[in-house]
Amino acid sequence: MNKLRETLREAIVEAGVKDGMTISFHHHLRNGDYVLNMVLEEIAALGIHDLTVNASSIFDVHEPIIEHLKNKVVTGLEVNYMGGKVGRAITEGIMEKPVIFRSHGGRAGDMENGSSKVDVAFIAAPCADDMGNLSGKYGPSACGSMGYAFSDAMYADKVVAVTDHLEAYPLADVSIPEGYVDMVVCVDKIGEASRIVSGTTRITKDPVGLRIAYLAAQVVKHSGYLKDGFSFQTGAGGASLAVAKYVEEMMEKEHIQGSFCMGGITGYLVSMMKKGLFKTILDVQCFDMEAIESIRDNANHQEISATRYASPQAKSCAVDSLDVVILGATQVDLDFNVNVHTDSQGYIMGGSGGHCDTAAGSKLSIVVAPLIRARLPLIVDEVLCKSTPGETVDVIVTQRGIAVNPKRTELKELLVKAGLPVKEIKELKEIAEAITGVPQQVKPEGRVVAKVLYRDGVEIDTIKSVK
Amino acid sequence: MRRTMLFLPGNTPNMLINGDVLGADSIILDLEDAVSPDEKDAARILVRNALKYQKAETCETIIRINPTESGFWMKDLDEVIPYKPHLIMPTKVDSAQVVQKVSAYIAEVEARHGMEVGKIGILPLIETALGVEQAFQIASADPRVVGLFLGGEDLTADLQCKRTKEGKEIFYSRSRIVCAARACGIEAYDTPFTDVEDSEGLVKDTKLAKSLGFSGKAVISPRHVETVNELFSPTQADIEYAHDVMDAIEEGKRQGKGVISLRGKMIDAPIVKRAQQVLEMELQMLGGVSIE
16 A cells, blocks of 8 residues: 655545535644645645635735635635734635634534534644654654644545655654555645744743733632642743743742643743643643653653543543633623634634633633733723633733632632732723723624634634724 | 832833833832933823823832933923822932922922922932032932932942942942931932843842842832842841730830830830831731822
8 A cells, every 4th residue: 555645736636625625734833834835726726616724723824825715716714713914814805705713622523523524634744654654743844742633634534644754664653643644745845944833932021921920820829729730721922931930930939749731832831840840741732842852752741632632522621620721812801701813903813722612621711911902901891702701711810900700709809818909800991991091992894704613613703804 | 118119211101101010119210311312302291191190009100300400300390290200309419409409399390280399209319429428418408308319320430430240339339328318317229230130140239238228229120120129028027026026015015014025135216116117018018008
């Protein structure tokens, strides 16, 4: 049996890609990904139209897809996250069919239960053998974990692996095994290494960001969850890392032995594990070189699939065991609903990713954000897009105070008792508006350009075009 | 309580808007060295607006104005005084007359706006050899003066010596400032440590300042606030001892004792005074007292 194909075109033709089909991609190569553009270019050249692209995320590097949308090569788009460049074109109404937004857990879950069907999955693989054993840990385009690609491999009718680093069979340390893979194509380059991961991720130096992080860490400390067995998720952004830094200091001081950490894995979390502050890292995605080295070398640094991470269809998933998660927001409303899909003007510039999954699963979800951003208050009467429902958001931390979801009375009492600046969410809104004034309401009223599905697959909100 | 006084350039809106949440006891909105001459107007307007919107419930606001020999200082005061900053910091103060001149003009602006005259304090910045030698006269120049603040950078230029991290060259000036301030019953504040990255150096320099008798220290980076606050705060042991002192006094009064002792040591007036200061700081650190 020979799975190796000479060219991408050969594999596309053999996989049977036809008008109206759904093809899928993962986003582990982030802004350095060449594969999605490469595949769509071949498909366009083959004269195929009316495809749905199900990509776990679309980044700015995927801007060429806009041409394929215009030319109707692609007429459907399903994502968990979308960067600002493509997001702008979508919001301005370039597509007829609304984009489907899912969460990371929701995407995996919908593939598992069959409600999201993929005909052909194209899996960028930093390392592969000729029978289709795949890994993200080695090769010039290494990305570490390949967590989001597992469900594509398992549930797509046909699976094409695209690599730039072929090793002799059998590949050691396999992430996705050959049993799922139909064909392997070796190309010159699947990505730009410097854009796949950052060299190092740094803690913010912005004093306001540090203040917010400090307060968030105090919330963690006084919530009662910071004790032996503690589990924690934080993002790779500078402010999220600053929370990790403060949490690290507290864990060291109080000799707390945590259980696991998750999230965009960075060198910072790796060093916390090495110090013994966490037993394990559950890694669905690596964000820097240190994380990639660690997942390669340290058995306690485990690669997990999106299903294991957050699928609500699974019998259990890791977010269900998570104590504390630190999350971001572009807007929060008085009911604690959070927007991470659009900016304040209504333009798409993000998506849930694991936002609503971790908020729902964790025992304590903390949203950190500056109270005023570019002269606009964070807190609004009604978010432009309900990405994460307020019922699952416990605390909002800003530089001028902390709002606790009224559902969590016991938590509020603990934080007040600790002397933290706890305020009503309405009060925070008023503080911001005292400085900025009450901004004019922006409410896009065009046709629906995107549907936002909650992690269980039910539509939670829509995004309308900006005229 | 001014353990930390954080300098914020008067022409950076984001810092001005958020200055009061960075943990410093006081913020110094700077119209002087941080602002180039062609930006003085813009900075004045920004600082005025920051004062207007900031409630500063937990943080004192100080405005550093331009020197009296510049053409800017009166305009500075015209803009900011109506919005009631807590303190004005005149710069390059080298005589009692400078303080009196600034105080008189503040009074004029206060009166012009129907404000109570004399409510706004003055914290003179001493940063010349003459200023150091005149420290006592400056400290006692006007009832508005709440303390003396030493500026080490300009001072060493005037002394014609090199500014070092160890600070031997300003040892005399530091001691002189503390002594003059204490002689007048007011506070003394130390020059900032200017290497933002050197946290070890910051700790050393702050400990030195505290040991010399300073009440607090200016900082030029928000990242220095926590360290300086911590080092100028009473320790838990200090606080407990202060409570014990006050308890012993209460107990002594109840028993009608003339001489009261604690842990085998007589409690005299300085010990009581120190205990009261510690408890006052404890209260402020808990956020119990707002700044007048």
